[in-house]
Amino acid sequence: MTYKPKYKHVIWDWNGTLFNDVFLCADIMNNMLTRRNMPQISEEEYRRVFTFPVKDYYEKLGHKTDDENWEVISREFINEYENRKLDFELYPEARKILQTIKDAGLTQSILSAYSQKTLEEIVDYFNLSGYFIKLVGLNNIYAASKLDNGKKWMNELGFKNGEVLFVGDTLHDYEVALEIGADPVLFTKGHQAEEKLKECGASLIGCLDELQNILF
Ligand SMILES: [Mg+2]
Secondary structure (H helix, E strand, O other): OOOOOOOOEEEEOOEOOOEOOHHHHHHHHHHHHHHOOOOOOOHHHHHHHOOOOHHHHHHHOOOOOOHHHHHHHHHHHHHHHHHHHHHOOEOOOHHHHHHHHHHOOOEEEEEEEEEHHHHHHHHHHOOOHHHOOEEEEEOOOOOOOHHHHHHHHHHHHOOOOOOEEEEEOOHHHHHHHHHHOOEEEEEOOOOOOHHHHOOOOOEEEOOHHHHHHHHO
């Protein structure tokens, strides 16, 4: 079967799009809530309340996010996340669709708010490095945003409007995609509930396999 791709490049989000860390993030939050005698949330509640900027999400659950407390909360989250992340997996169809896209001759990259070093390590851990021409994470020293990095990366890629597809799992990804001139597709099994994702006009997919219908 030969595919005729509509796009030349696919930019992927990592967390909640290729890597299924949704339960992990909800569970870490519940541990933080328990330590503070605050009410627990279900995974579904987590997906309804999670948002960007992340501070707003913490505030909605009752956390104080003044500067001092924010540093404590952030460190608490990151420490537990880094300790437990390798207990979690890619979404079931992730490897297959990456291979399908590669076989069709498209190039792929990752644009993530995860730090550059940890992004490189985890992509390598899952043996996925060969699928991507570039991994674009956040470099803490320069504290650039996903949006800034995305703009730079699109300039470097040099593709025109309509040639790049951006696959993410949040309304923030949708906004970033539009700003950098890529076509957004949102995956509904990630960090935000489908009802929320429906608020924007992006194409939605409930399984990564469905990307084939959009790409070819
Ligand atoms: Mg994500």
